[in-house]
Amino acid sequence: MKEQFNTALGNLVDKLIGWFNTIIENIPNFILAILVMIASYFAAKYVGRLVKRLVSRRIHQDSIKNAISRVVAVVVVALGLFIALGVLNLGKALTSLLAGAGVVGLAIGLALQGTLANTFAGLILSFRKKIQIGNWVETTGYSGEVMDINLKDFTLKEADNNIVIIPNKTILENPIKNYSLTTKMRIFLECGVGYESDLEKVQQLTKEVIATTFDQVKSVDDVEFYFTEFGDSSINYLCRFWIDAESMLEKMKAKTTAIIEIKKAYDKEGINIPFPIRTLQFDNSLDIKGNSKAQSTTQNEK
Structure with a gap:
């Protein structure tokens, strides 16, 4: 029993001595690995700030800029970690770490598929100039x-x-x-005038009103005017012209102004803008005769 104890104690001492010798031999590598990690940490901060400045020239959203700089910083730190493990001759640990990171990354990607899709889509949209x-x-x-x-x-x-x-x-x-990619928008204006109207006068008056109302329209020739159909109660037309605008609000305001000015001009010149009218005709004579005949028949029966 005593011999077994001495043998086990000797083996333990030999193991401890071996580990101590290994630690002593790897102290330079350990110190170098620590220096690599410290350097990678400061390098990550510097590279992150540099990337943020470069990205600021193209992207104005703070959330996107911060996310990109943090991702770059994490990549730099990860590279420093892999180099430090290589310096410590921990190749097997490095391989296991990469394999584990791949499995974890796959699981996270499947669980957060929608969120990651929105994240990458946001990055792509941020870099789009259009x-x-x-x-x-x-x-x-x-x-x-x-x-x-x-x-x-x-x-x-x-x-x-x-x-x-x-x-x-x-x-x-x-x-x-x-709409903001172009500085011009086209206004489409549809209306109708009465059948008794002078169509040539309507055409000329409408084009003159548009040309004088909007500074962007240089002359009457820049206004397009087309009669489109014989409607139920009016002869309909389409008027088109260009304005300087970059939003739908500006387009709606311009269309409103055009409608007001055209209505004023039509009222002044006596041009009618008709609205649909339905005429109902009742033939009362038949009803009266029918009712009187029915009444006389009833009286005779009585």
Whole structure:
């Protein structure tokens, strides 16, 4: 029993001595690994700030800039960790760490599939020059001013001051109309005049009103005017002209101004804008005769 105890104690001492020798031999590597981690930490902070400055030239959203700088900082720290493990000759630990990170990353990706999709969509939208904060856009049935683009959603403010929050993935997968990309918009104005109207006079008067009302319309020739159909109660026409505008609100205001001025001109010249009229005709003579005959028949029977 005593010999077994001495043997076990000797083995333990040999193990401890071996570990101590290994620690002594690897002290330089351990110190170097610590220095690598410290250097990677400060390098991550510096690179993160540098990336944030570079990204600020293209992106104005603070949430997007902070997210990109943090991701870059995490990547730099991860590289420093892998280098430190390599310095310590922990190749097996490094392989196990990479394998575990892959499995965990796959599980997180499956669990947060929708969130990650919105995050990457937000990053893509932030780098798109054709979609900027302040633009007036129309997408997925909503129209308004772009208020914010973050890592989760796309925020619009509609003309009635309502806020619409749309997931970034939906914006990226659907068509989007950006009114702010062009400095001009076309106004379409439809109306009708009475059949008794002088059509040539209506055409000339309408074009003159548009040309004098809007500074963007240089001459009468810039206004398009077409009669479209013989309607039920009026002869209908389509008038088109261009204005300088970048939002739907400006377009609606211009159309309102055009309607007011055209109505004033028509009233002054006596041009009628008719509305549908339905005439009901009742043949009372038949009813009266029918009623009188029925009454006389009833009296005779009595």
